[in-house]
Amino acid sequence: MHNEQATCDHLAELLRQITTHLEEFQRFEHPDAVANIVSWKSVLSGHAPEKGIGASQVIAEMGEHVIPNGSQISKPGCTSYITTAATDIGSIATLAGIVASPQRIGVTAFNHLEGLALKWLAEMFGLPKGMQGVFSSGGSTANLIGLGAARQWAFKKIGIDAAADGVQRACRIYATEQSHHTVHRAVAVLGMGRRAMVHIAVDDDMRMSPEALRKQLQADEQLDTLPVAIVANAGSTNTGSIDPLQEIGEIAHEYNIWFHVDGAYGLPGTLDPNVNDLYRGLTLANSITVDAHKWLGAPVGIGATFVRDYNALHDTFTQGDADYIESTVVEEERVENSMDAMGFPYHDLGVELSAPTRGAIVWALIREIGVDGMRARICRHNEMARRVAEQAKQHPNLELALEPTLSICCFSYVHEKASDLNGLNKKIHRQLMKNGVNIPSTTMVGDKFVIRPCFLGARTDWHHADDLVNEVIDIGNKIMSKGI
């Protein structure tokens, strides 16, 4: 019976079945996946089965062995990475897209919403007028796309079409060591090589030093290298620092170098009036990235790149003509059917042809709570980081490593009798992971190992900030009282 015949017309019923398991998961009462690793790994193994078991049975197996052993990232107390679980409407819009528009192409409401959602993002974050965007799978790809445009532009200035003829000269890309390493990878993928990355010094707040940048650019004028881009952070992954965008942008313009701003995490910070001023220099950017799957609550798989002019992307990423595409496309005015044309050709502006519809998800997220709701979330999370910072400053056993800019706060436990504070904080973090309720990550600020919560999940609320601080103090005290 299940031979070849995959169920294709019982979606509602199957959704009802899976919903029970998902609801249970979202109570977050399951033990961590590692607690039962032997059991679920033994069930989820073996060779490809000759015979299928049918959709309902697959759902039952998912419910028993897969979903309960999912990720801690979904938990409201998880402040570890810069992604989180999708909000309900994010999950539902994703499913709607999968069902009703498996591709972003075609003259459909989904293709239209790609454009509308990009326009809403640009308006919401106050991007320079006229900036045009494209969705991709996340910050890694979004940076790759922005830097691809930068590469094309830089080589065009010396009469080379890099997309056609390749990278014909040694390049330099200026960033700080705080920039996300997906930037380095993007530079490598674009053929410029990781060694093209030049790290500019940061100040005590982990922000790029404009003086150091200027000095480096002056020194590099003697070299036979091609300056391709200056990459600034609008919310670094480590500490949430925002580089001095205005000063850096002015230097980029003075030297006629492409100015790329990585706002994968931090661009939504523009909505917080307390920090909005730090984004002033965005007006000078040639390309800007943001991830909907970080602070906006989208499911993982949605980033966006904005540029001044789509041609910059088209020149780099166009697929070129292909018979299998062109044969079905008719002139726009003669479109009689949604399949007569591709809709807006996003596939010529990035690295994917087949791609899911992402705009409908971002549209739904904003439509649900409005810009006002997004602003309230961003402000709340930034305020939570500041609250942790205040507690760290006031408590005798805590130390603030860096004043927070956005929703990341770096702090550590301290004790007069502790001889190895970094080791002690590592132990505290290990215990937090074991307890599995408040789950921050860690980083280094200078030579200090610090606890690093990043508040950005829609489910992560005020008390999670307090709970984390209290648990850190509690674990630290216990370790110290045992004389470790």
Ligand SMILES: Cc1ncc(COP(=O)(O)O)c(C=O)c1O
């Ligand atoms: C500032 C920044 N840029 C880029 C990335 C990479 O994004 P993704 O993981 O979506 O590829 C991240 C990820 O955390 C980030 O924080």
